[in-house]
Amino acid sequence: MTRIIQLSDIHMVDQGTLAYDVVDTAEYLARAVSYIGDLLPNIGPVDGVVITGDLTDHGREQQYARLKELLSPLDLPLCVLPGNHDDRDVMRASFPDQSWSPDHDRLNSHVQYGDVHVLALDCLVSGKAHGFLTPETLDWLETELALLGSEPAIIALHHPPFLTGIRHMDAQPLHNAQELLQLIARHAGAKITICGHVHRYITSHQVCGPVMIGPSVAHAVSPDLTEDGASQFCLEPGGFLLHSYDSSSKIFSSHYLPIGPYAGPFPFKF
Numbered sequence: 230m231t232r233i234i235q236l237s238d239i240h241m242v243d244q245g246t247l248a249y250d251v252v253d254t255a256e257y258l259a260r261a262v263s264y265i266g267d268l269l270p271n272i273g274p275v276d277g278v279v280i281t282g283d284l285t286d287h288g289r290e291q292q293y294a295r296l297k298e299l300l301s302p303l304d305l306p307l308c309v310l311p312g313n314h315d316d317r318d319v320m321r322a323s324f325p326d327q328s329w330s331p332d333h334d335r336l337n338s339h340v341q342y343g344d345v346h347v348l349a350l351d352c353l354v355s356g357k358a359h360g361f362l363t364p365e366t367l368d369w370l371e372t373e374l375a376l377l378g379s380e381p382a383i384i385a386l387h388h389p390p391f392l393t394g395i396r397h398m399d400a401q402p403l404h405n406a407q408e409l410l411q412l413i414a415r416h417a418g419a420k421i422t423i424c425g426h427v428h429r430y431i432t433s434h435q436v437c438g439p440v441m442i443g444p445s446v447a448h449a450v451s452p453d454l455t456e457d458g459a460s461q462f463c464l465e466p467g468g469f470l471l472h473s474y475d476s477s478s479k480i481f482s483s484h485y486l487p488i489g490p491y492a493g494p495f496p497f498k499f
């Protein structure tokens with residue numbers, strides 16, 4: 230069994246500051262790391278961690294350094310990709326060990342955790358809230374998937390390639406979502422697509438199979454599906470996803486895990 234943890238939208242801030250003057254994102258990450266550490270004996274072993282963008286709130290060097298320090302207790306291989314709050318050049322310099330694709334300037338990468346290949350895509354458009362995959366990035370993905378054949382793969386990016394019904398988030402979409410979905414669908418084998426950006430756990434079944442948005446470990450986008458829903462966030466419990474791949478059945482399954490601690494566990498009584 231291969232197990233991969235997906236964290237998303239950490240929005241690390243500078244020491245002594247809060248995201249939107251409200252959220253201590255460092256404290257939320259520290260709490261998540263501690264909780265996952267406590268959980269590992271029950272859910273592990275875990276082969277790697279993927280962070281689906283918005284690692285930082287402003288893309289500053291010190292924010293990436295703070296993030297790495299707070300993640301270090303997990304002591305797991307880490308694969309990162311940029312979100313619209315990140316800075317491509319600062320991020321590249323902050324993660325010199327990541328095997329970025331050498332073919333062009335986007336932060337695309339391919340890592341293998343256990344039996345699963347993770348293809349991480351850069352859909353950042355600097356200075357903009359929406360996402361876009363360049364023709365070079367799509368060509369790179371096409372080539373990587375062709376080389377993998379029927380091997381299991383997770384395609385990871387920040388902006389989801391589907392609309393969620395949360396209007397102010399749908400107004401900043403992945404512009405070439407259909408191109409991505411059709412590209413993935415052309416390739417055989419077990420594949421799931423994972424994203425962030427919306428700070429909520431949302432799933433969708435697309436032509437290429439399941440597509441999941443992972444929750445933030447910190448603040449959530451408010452669950453407002455009304456026509457004129459305001460751009461707001463709330464502090465419902467943060468969470469993360471655990472993606473498992475069983476090589477005998479060739480099936481992925483994904484757990485949503487809210488970050489505790491909670492009361493329990495308590496034994497069932499019959």
Ligand SMILES: [Fe+2]
Pocket residue numbers: 238240283312314426427428
């Ligand atoms: Fe975000």
